């Protein structure tokens with residue numbers, strides 16, 4: 515049995531590939547390296563550098579005896595999706611349709627899918643449970659929500675089962691593996707880039723939100739805990755479990771100001787932060803209820819506190835100030 519991991523050279527994908535290999539799975543990675551890194555793929559995995567839109571999926575399924583797919587490959591920037599809706603619907607939604615149809619034709623009936631908190635839009639209440647209304651506010655969120663609906667339709671029509679994992683803010687790293695996005699848009703790596711002297715300062719978008727300190731509140735989930743959830747989702751499907759949509763977060767919200775304060779403590783750097791206007795479309799608070807993932811998958815996050823998440827990210831960025839070193 516071999517798992518096909520699309521986007522396995524990316525941030526979350528490469529951690530999950532490493533976790534799969536560590537428990538003895540055979541892994542094939544399909545990645546076009548548009549945002550991923552060859553060096554992020556462990557050498558024990560087979561790497562196919564290919565574009566999901568035109569890769570020979572039937573050939574890959576047959577040659578490698580694929581029994582399940584974990585589908586990370588996507589474009590991931592909310593603001594970019596507003597500028598480039600075609601790219602996002604094509605890359606995220608149409609490619610998911612192509613992949614799941616190829617799975618159906620090959621008789622591969624299990625897929626773990628990277629979805630997102632962005633499917634909910636502005637939450638009516640926190641913590642957000644999976645049955646919260648879906649009102650994605652960007653082409654990115656819509657592209658993922660449409661993909662979930664494709665998976666639901668393929669379940670009904672063809673029995674292809676799925677677990678759609680709706681991540682909140684993936685974060686943290688390891689000494690040899692971590693976040694390396696160009697451009698970087700995520701809060702923790704941006705704060706750490708200031709500490710590394712790669713940026714003079716960082717922006718805080720809005721200090722007048724209806725939150726305790728006026729800055730946006732988010733739910734940060736450590737990358738190792740995310741990877742573990744994927745393995746559990748795969749086991750769930752392999753043991754005949756039903757299709758699921760599950761939130762993955764810590765259930766604890768931290769404000770932008772708290773994250774910057776933690777980065778200052780961890781790095782010993784002042785990390786100057788400049789107040790800037792709110793960005794359109796940013797919800798003030800996004801916190802997950804992951805009660806369903808805990809109950810159904812037996813999943814329990816191990817890195818629940820912000821300090822240890824930021825420390826693990828700093829270990830990576832400090833040791834690898836230019837990430838994997840292939841984009842500088």
Ligand SMILES: NC(=O)c1ccc[n+]([C@@H]2O[C@H](COP(=O)([O-])OP(=O)(O)OC[C@H]3O[C@@H](n4cnc5c(N)ncnc54)[C@H](O)[C@@H]3O)[C@@H](O)[C@H]2O)c1
Pocket residue numbers: 520521522523524525526527544545546547548549550551564565566567585586587588589590605609628629630631680681682683684685695
């Ligand atoms: N990082 C987060 O906080 C977060 C939150 C919610 C959801 N997600 C989702 O998780 C998944 C992984 O996110 P990430 O942060 O690891 O992003 P990433 O950009 O690091 O990884 C995505 C990978 O997919 C590859 N890829 C993209 N389009 C491709 C294509 N057409 N063909 C082949 N390969 C392609 C890229 O080269 C990259 O290696 C994405 O689907 C993203 O939408 C991420």
